[in-house]
Amino acid sequence: MRAQNEQSLPLHKLITESPTRWGSRLQMMERVLEQEKAITQVLAADKKTRHLVPTWQDIQVLESVTAALKPLQDFTDALSGEAYVSMSYLKPVIHLLKAEVLNRNEGDTGLTQEIKVKVLDYWNDKYADPATDELLSVATFLDP
Template sequence: MQLSLASSISRSTPYDKNSQKQKEITCAVTHHIAKDMSPVNVVEKPGFRKLINTLDPRYNLPGRKYFAEKALPELYIKVREELASQLVNVTLCDFSTTADIWSSRTCEPYLSFTVHYIDNLELKSKCLQTSFLPEDHTGGIIAQGLQDALMSWNLNEARQVCITPDNGANIVKAVSLNHWTRLQGFGHHLHLAIERGMKDPRIDRAVAVCKKVVSSFSFSWKRRRDLATAQQELNLPAHQLISESPTRWGSREKMIEQEQAISQVLAADKKTQHLVLTWQDLEVLESVHKALKPLLEFTDALSQGWPTSSA
């Protein structure tokens, strides 16, 4: 059915900037940028602009400056006010907190602060803020940062039952300076216990060989292709190889998991036959695998859903 001239003109006429539809779509784009952590300049990408135009030709997509300086700050204020209203009752009841200092990919330091409380017999957790922390990470500066976080959200310090930070000496000192009760993290202690238990020359050697193997696959698409075939033949999970990480001991167990498929691929290539694990290494890795697998499953179950004293 052909559109009338008036209808055609109407469909090609841009929305007024104050129209409800224009505002709704702009809010949706702002939500996409914030929720999916997309770069603000996505609104200037040809593909994104074509998508928006195809969905609604009448919508006039603003530029990145509008989203960076107006839309996103307004969304932040709105979300913060909504969260603050949810925390009104927290000022009248007990709560606990967790804090963590971490670095971004560009090595910029941040302090995250989360509150945990019970509302209508339901356990709730809210990450209140992730603040840029450019100063030296002394105990005094971190202590002040934690104090500021509570004050910023009008949380009564006297109602804070405890705080669970990591075991860094500086943040432990900060909690002490604030005279707060510190609940040590079970998960972190479990990690330290495992790391200490794994300090054995035989394990170190076997894991070092595994690292070289993982590296050989990382730079060869052919080996990755052959690995996928071997995984299918051996009924192993189709996982990519994960190199061992000192801060994520579970990565070691996952690396060991693929040993059979790895050996099959390496043995078929003269250039990599020297990387095939010896029976001694295999015996060590199998023992490590048996020891770590239940612990990995345990920590996965522990971290599901709600924070506990293991936070």
């Protein structure tokens, strides 16, 4: 807390990844980026932990992965609802991901672009089957 106060950072605890919550990994990385200065200060103050101080390369990787995954979090949350039907959302969401969200941006790092391409390849492979595509089209059409 002292390092957070000295660095004028929010008094947030670090987040631990939970294997049952997809978004927890992204939240963990965002919190590390938010608290980077305090983490560095605390780790650098002790000889035993000094070697754990994140390098600029570590931070750049976290920023690149976060930039690629952040737009997907809202869609994942919406599609994983249990109180409402979400199958009919899938086809429009896939279209939006392909058409806009996962497009390459001028400011994207090479790693961010590579992650976006891999995600798009995954979606294309997963939903390439004509029977699946027809099922999603019918579900989307029939949803009031």
